[in-house]
Amino acid sequence: MTLVGIGVLLIGMAFIILAIFIGHALNNLAGVLSGIDKTVQQLPKQLDNVFKETGNMISESNNTLVDVNDKLHQLSPLFYIVGDVGNATRKFSSSLVDVTDSVKTKTDDGNDVADSNKLGGLYGSFALGYYWLKKRQEMKKAKGEFTDGNQS
Template identity: 30%
Template sequence: MDWAGLGVIIIGLAMLGLVFLLVKPLKSLTKVLANLQNTTNDLPNQMTEIMTGLKNTLSSANEAIRQLNEQFGKIAPIFQIIGNIGTSLQNLFRVMANINEEMRQKTDNPMMEHYHLEGIYGVMALGYSIYQRRKTKK
């Protein structure tokens, strides 16, 4: 035998020793891959269950939103009435302010300003104007 043959035999023996060293880790790797296969086999069923649960949850949420929309539709006229009342009160206060300002300009009494009677005088003027309107309607 020559040196090349001896080199090939030594490399072969080294490879055989390497195979004996790697048998145990390769068996462990085989077990891990088998367990991974078992886990991934259950994955489609788990995804189906998750998707079904999600679908049910979304359906419940849609039903709740639909019920809220119906209830808000029933309450909407109340908000419109409240808005109309606010507008009416705003107009009433504007009229009261105008009447108060007109009476203040007409009287220009320093005693009113001294005793802060402008508000009382304005309410009295509003009462008088309402009395006059009722009188004209009859």
């Protein structure tokens, strides 16, 4: 065999090995494409189920929304009543605040007059003196009844 024959033989063997690898890769590709074909064939059935469930879900959502709206319409008068009660309470409390402020202002004015005239201590002294006087009269009266009771 000559060198050309050996070269042709090596090239032939390389082509056979290359053909075996390419055949194996194509066989794997055919398996993958077969799986894709099965998946694509099942896709319309799965999409039909998905669309059917989506339609049911939208229908239930609409029913729930109608029910919620109906219940809100039924509760609206209650909300108006609560709002009216809140407004009445706010008005009442604001009038109480006004009365309290006016009483506080009058009291502050009286304290200012007493402080400016230095009458606070004087009024306190008169009140204490009056209290002692009344207490002393009660004690004398009680003592007189006690001595009258012993003599009898």
